[in-house]
Amino acid sequence: MEKITMSDLIKKQPLITRMMGCIWLMTAFGLWATAGFAWILDYYNITATHQHTAPFFLATVLLLGFGFRLRTKVEEINTLAICVIYFSIISLFAIISASLFPVTFVTLLFGICGAMFLISTLLALCFNINMASRWYALLLICVGWGISFVTNFTLLNSLYLWLISFCFVLLWSFIALRKINVLKLYVRNLYSAAPWTLKHCVVAGALMLYFDFVCFFWSIVMMIFELLNIRRWLQRL
Known part of the structure; x- marks a missing residue:
């Protein structure tokens, strides 16, 4: 019996579906890489602590600089x-995550979401689910919650980690749903302008999706810090 690999399944799909599938797989790699880098940085103590905060501030400045550059010049790179x-942004965000x-x-959440994208893409390929539609976002939620349940149950994690992991899955699914139409339009326009740049479209799409998560995540962190500052200010009154 002939073996069917993931690459064979992807090649049988229409072009836009093939590109979106590769973007989701690249996103899964980025999430796992973030978890791995965070573990390595923590192991070697390359994080922002009260002794040295330079890595944290340097990572933040470089991350924002890369982001603004990408917003305007991604087609020209x-x-x-x-x-x-993409590799640099993953590394910089790993520093920030390991510091906060x-x-x-960090490894639990990013590992779960990386597996969520990989398994969802495999299921979509096997059952012919359109990876450029809202059904894929719904599949992400179902698969992500299933992985979260099994992982947290196996590791006997606290209720706090259960809730955070479920919310993290929802966050990534929401970002994917929000960016699907944008990614389809971007990939279609870029590929029509330069048909030989399939890899360029895939990596650029995954990078845009990852940085959109970084911006959303950073806004949540800043909002939490503001709420904590307001609480401290009220306690002093």
């Missing part, structure tokens, strides 16, 4: 440069 930038939260917390 070649594929190799986009891969380097326990490394076990």
Whole structure:
């Protein structure tokens, strides 16, 4: 019996579906890479603590600089440069995550969501689910919650981690749903302008999706810090 690999399944799909599938797989790699980098950085103590905060502030400035550059010049950057930038943003965000939260917390959440994108893409390929539609976002939620349940139940995690992991799955599913139409339009326009840039479209799409998450995540962190500052100010009154 002939074996069917993931690459064979992807090649049988229409072009836009093939590109979106590759973007989701690249996103899964980015999430797992974030978890791995965060663990390595914590192991070697390359995080922002009360002794040294330079890595934290440097990572923040570089991350914002990369982001603004990408917003305006992503079409003009070649594929190799986009891969380097994607790798750099993952590394910088890993520094920020490892500095703000326990490394076990970071590896759990990003590991779950990475598996969510991988398994959802495999299921979509096997059952012919359109990966450029809202059904894929619904599939992400179902698969992500299933992985969260099994992982937290196996590790006997606290209720707090259960809730956070479920919310993290919802966050990534919402971002994917919100960006599906934008990614389809971007990929279609970019590919029609330069049909040989399939890899460029995939990496650029995954990078745009990841940075959209970074911006959303950073706004949530800033909002929490503001609420904590307001609470401290009220306690002093």
